[in-house]
Amino acid sequence: MSAQAPVAPAPAEGTAPAATFEPVIIGFTCNWCSYRAADLAGTARTKYPPNVRLIRLMCSGRLDPTFVLKAYAEGADAVMVSGCHPGECHYIEQNYKALRRFQLLQRTIEALGIEPARLQLVWASAAEGVRLANEIARVTEEVRALGPLNWPAGNMVDLDAFNLDTAWKATGGDADGPPATPGGTNPEHAAEAAR
Amino acid sequence: MSPTAKSNGAAKAGAKPKLAIFGAASCGGCDIAIVNIHEHIVEVAAAFDIVLWPTIMDGKYADIESMADGEITITLVSGSMRTDETVHLARMLRRKSKFMVAFGSCASEGCIPGLANLSSRKQIIDTAFSTTSTDNPDGIRPIWEYQAPEGVLHLPEFEPMLRTLDQVVEVDYTIPGCPPESKQIWAALQAVVAALNGTGPLPPKGSVLGAGESTVCDECARKRDVKKIDRFVRIQQVAHFDPEICLLEQGLPCNGPATRDGCGALCPAVGAPCIGCYGAADGVIDYGARLISAYASVVEAQKPDDIDKVLDGIVDPAGQFYRFSLAGSLLRSSKAAWDTDGEN
Numbered sequence A: 001m002s003a004q005a006p007v008a009p010a011p012a013e014g015t016a017p018a019a020t021f022e023p024v025i026i027g028f029t030c031n032w033c034s035y036r037a038a039d040l041a042g043t044a045r046t047k048y049p050p051n052v053r054l055i056r057l058m059c060s061g062r063l064d065p066t067f068v069l070k071a072y073a074e075g076a077d078a079v080m081v082s083g084c085h086p087g088e089c090h091y092i093e094q095n096y097k098a099l100r101r102f103q104l105l106q107r108t109i110e111a112l113g114i115e116p117a118r119l120q121l122v123w124a125s126a127a128e129g130v131r132l133a134n135e136i137a138r139v140t141e142e143v144r145a146l147g148p149l150n151w152p153a154g155n156m157v158d159l160d161a162f163n164l165d166t167a168w169k170a171t172g173g174d175a176d177g178p179p180a181t182p183g184g185t186n187p188e189h190a191a192e193a194a195r
Numbered sequence B: 001m002s003p004t005a006k007s008n009g010a011a012k013a014g015a016k017p018k019l020a021i022f023g024a025a026s027c028g029g030c031d032i033a034i035v036n037i038h039e040h041i042v043e044v045a046a047a048f049d050i051v052l053w054p055t056i057m058d059g060k061y062a063d064i065e066s067m068a069d070g071e072i073t074i075t076l077v078s079g080s081m082r083t084d085e086t087v088h089l090a091r092m093l094r095r096k097s098k099f100m101v102a103f104g105s106c107a108s109e110g111c112i113p114g115l116a117n118l119s120s121r122k123q124i125i126d127t128a129f130s131t132t133s134t135d136n137p138d139g140i141r142p143i144w145e146y147q148a149p150e151g152v153l154h155l156p157e158f159e160p161m162l163r164t165l166d167q168v169v170e171v172d173y174t175i176p177g178c179p180p181e182s183k184q185i186w187a188a189l190q191a192v193v194a195a196l197n198g199t200g201p202l203p204p205k206g207s208v209l210g211a212g213e214s215t216v217c218d219e220c221a222r223k224r225d226v227k228k229i230d231r232f233v234r235i236q237q238v239a240h241f242d243p244e245i246c247l248l249e250q251g252l253p254c255n256g257p258a259t260r261d262g263c264g265a266l267c268p269a270v271g272a273p274c275i276g277c278y279g280a281a282d283g284v285i286d287y288g289a290r291l292i293s294a295y296a297s298v299v300e301a302q303k304p305d306d307i308d309k310v311l312d313g314i315v316d317p318a319g320q321f322y323r324f325s326l327a328g329s330l331l332r333s334s335k336a337a338w339d340t341d342g343e344n
Helices: A034-043 A065-073 A094-111 A129-146 A165-170 A187-194 B029-035 B040-047 B061-065 B084-096 B104-109 B112-118 B121-129 B182-197 B287-298 B304-311 B317-322
Strands: A025-030 A052-057 A078-083 A119-123 B018-023 B049-052 B072-078 B081-083 B097-103 B145-148 B151-154 B158-163 B173-175
Touching: A025 A034, A025 A065, A025 A129, A034 A052, A034 A078, A034 A129, A052 A129, A065 A078, A065 A094, A065 B287, A078 A094, A078 A129, A094 A119, A094 B287, A094 B304, A094 B317, A119 A129, B018 B029, B018 B084, B029 B072, B029 B104, B029 B182, B040 B182, B049 B061, B061 B084, B072 B084, B072 B104, B081 B084, B084 B097, B084 B158, B097 B104, B104 B112, B104 B173, B112 B158, B112 B317, B121 B158, B173 B182, B287 B317
Parallel strands: A025 A052, A025 A078, A078 A119, B018 B049, B018 B072, B072 B097, B097 B173
Antiparallel strands: B081 B158, B145 B151
């Protein structure tokens, strides 16, 4: 019961030396600027660390804080949000909303014990491929220095079923597992029922 | 006893459907809210054979244990999963019940007890037993097993983290609220009785009963028009709030935009901000995330320093955004709850 071994996707070795720890960073990029900056970095053969997984949004203002929390809960070590420079939003002013969300969310994750540097905001225009690449490198090194997040809810979040029981067990939460439930539809529960 | 009595009590001709009401880690407020349906409680007693309700009447867990699986028609569980005993009882009741209802905020999203997930088990027990203000000269600490002359006594073990009911067992319906409004409880019970009598539809599995699908703002009579906030204040810092205008627009952090309706917007009606006891509105995955989004959208500032000045008014973000929903949120806890270096 007291074994609270954190569960996280590879690289999950909590004791791994910092030099070999490769952080997983989810990057949310704006369709009109930073996603194109990443494209530009690619066509110009500008190198940046492969630690970042870029996801394209139509605007940084589309970033729902839920995405960020879900990333942490499912094993990401950090989240990078990038959008157009202030004043240059394709949708007039939505990047300001992104900025405010970022600042409020950063305070909230800090209150939950997550280092603020695990949430980063980067402005990059479509012409700034090199800048984006440099920023990704900077964020990667900062997160590498912080070490793995290893949130124990990693892999526990099943948004379709809203049932986190199996993964909880993986955290050492319970020995006896979920119950057999008449009429249960959750596959984990059903498997238990069949046993 | 007929030969079939053991197979399925609820199917016996003339037998009333069985109802169990179980409080796990809860304050008892949910039970009071149920009793607050007043004389309708007689109708509940007429419609159901109440087999377990520890707050109100006698009942033995052993009697439930001896029932056939699925024999109880409906079980209402208020309270969250805090000890291995409540987890065991929730699982036992799940097996014995056709329908399991997460009743109230604790069972559905963790509620105030869920804020314990901001601390590790060790920190919680230290605070309760070993602070300078605690009168505990012998340094007594809780133990889960005790060797008595007659044998080993097992005491309910405080689990490392608090869980919601649906993180432990399959839940069929949810009735939100801290506590649920009594008229909503009665409406939900009527719907269930109608379904059992075949005079009404059975709500789809997973439904939220006794509440709306929108937000508290929809029920709130206050006027909204500016949708811009240049400061956040605490209620004790301001002598007078306009009785007509949206509290959020007046700078009071009100959780209405993310909170499910159904309560009747009682708090804002009397000048107190919504604190979110009815949980997340329909379609919201993470309550706090929705509220962060809502607040950030209406803050009237564009420079990082100016934004910080406004946000400084929210002194406790975790408490503001997850007061009722921490255990049921995506992260479920703070890092302090599990990052304990083996000390837990």
